[in-house]
Amino acid sequence: MQIKDKVAFITGAAQGIGKAVTDALLQKGAYVAVCDVDSDTGEQTVTEFAKQYGDDRVIFLHCDVTKKDSIKSAMQRTTDKFGRLDIIGNNAGITNEKQYDLCVDINLGGVVRGTWLGLDFLRKDKGGNGGVIINMASMAGLMAVPMVPTYAATKAGVIGFTRSWGASMDYDQHQVRVNCICPGFTDTQMTKEETVEEKRAKGLLHSEALVAIMSESLKLSTNAVADVFIQLVEDDTKNGAVMALVSEQPVQEVKFPDIFTNVEK
Numbered sequence: 595m596q597i598k599d600k601v602a603f604i605t606g607a608a609q610g611i612g613k614a615v616t617d618a619l620l621q622k623g624a625y626v627a628v629c630d631v632d633s634d635t636g637e638q639t640v641t642e643f644a645k646q647y648g649d650d651r652v653i654f655l656h657c658d659v660t661k662k663d664s665i666k667s668a669m670q671r672t673t674d675k676f677g678r679l680d681i682i683g684n685n686a687g688i689t690n691e692k693q694y695d696l697c698v699d700i701n702l703g704g705v706v707r708g709t710w711l712g713l714d715f716l717r718k719d720k721g722g723n724g725g726v727i728i729n730m731a732s733m734a735g736l737m738a739v740p741m742v743p744t745y746a747a748t749k750a751g752v753i754g755f756t757r758s759w760g761a762s763m764d765y766d767q768h769q770v771r772v773n774c775i776c777p778g779f780t781d782t783q784m785t786k787e788e789t790v791e792e793k794r795a796k797g798l799l800h801s802e803a804l805v806a807i808m809s810e811s812l813k814l815s816t817n818a819v820a821d822v823f824i825q826l827v828e829d830d831t832k833n834g835a836v837m838a839l840v841s842e843q844p845v846q847e848v849k850f851p852d853i854f855t856n857v858e859k
């Protein structure tokens with residue numbers, strides 16, 4: 595898909611990876627709705643981008659991905675404002691092993707809701723233009739991560755959900771591609787040493803070792819993750835793709851074994 599003049603809806607876009615994705619889309623000439631529960635930071639981000647790209651290009655919308663009505667009304671306001679919707683980035687996410695139900699509700703529930711509700715706006719067979727949905731998973735969804743088991747499970751869920759949509763038998767009717775990204779540690783608020791230490795002290799993370807591991811890790815830049823997002827929007831051959839990227843290595847599409855090919859019929 596050519597990004598110029600297309601309309602994007604990005605959750606968790608007030609800061610971090612979502613903010614970098616917004617910047618990359620604006621650079622390519624898109625219109626973007628910056629959606630987040632954090633209105634103060636979200637408004638600041640939009641003011642910053644409006645100065646750079648024009649105030650007709652970007653809006654802030656308060657949106658809580660744990661609530662269907664909130665997502666639906668933010669999507670409606672996006673199409674009312676910009677006249678169409680083409681790209682959805684289900685990016686909002688948290689780490690919180692103490693409130694494991696909230697972690698599931700945001701990280702997996704938010705992606706599931708954002709995809710189903712987004713499809714109603716994008717589907718070609720329901721008056722949309724077709725489009726692309728990109729879900730933010732994590733390397734934690736591809737590995738065993740004993741320090742954050744709930745977080746890892748939510749991200750594995752995002753991968754399964756994305757791959758299943760990518761295998762949709764109705765693609766010709768809806769024409770919506772669904773892909774996901776699995777970044778390793780990325781330089782955002784989520785992986786700041788103070789944030790992680792603070793969370794560990796409150797019992798929100800499962801292990802003390804995490805602080806040490808994260809402070810020693812080489813982190814990806816948010817721009818590196820945003821580049822993969824742009825690649826997935828632009829490359830019309832990608833559907834159900836799971837893109838893994840870790841610091842200092844080229845991005846790789848993860849290939850999964852087809853266990854059924856080895857089963858004796």
Ligand SMILES: NC(=O)C1=CN([C@@H]2O[C@H](COP(=O)(O)OP(=O)(O)OC[C@H]3O[C@@H](n4cnc5c(N)ncnc54)[C@H](O)[C@@H]3O)[C@@H](O)[C@H]2O)C=CC1
Binds near residue numbers: 780785
């Ligand atoms: N930072 C990292 O190392 C990695 C992050 N990720 C994933 O990338 C995504 C973005 O993470 P970061 O930018 O690092 O985090 P961040 O903490 O900097 O940003 C997350 C944003 O999500 C928003 N948010 C939280 N709950 C929300 C809700 N209910 N509704 C709407 N917005 C909500 C926050 O207000 C915040 O602006 C998350 O899904 C995260 O799991 C994946 C791999 C690595």
Ligand SMILES: CCCCCC(=O)/C=C/[C@H]1C=CC(=O)[C@@H]1CCCCCCC(=O)O
Binds near residue numbers: 733741745780784
């Ligand atoms: C190795 C998994 C990479 C995870 C990338 C990611 O999503 C990071 C998120 C972290 C931010 C705060 C956390 O609690 C998150 C998960 C940390 C996973 C730690 C794994 C350490 C290891 O086993 O090497």
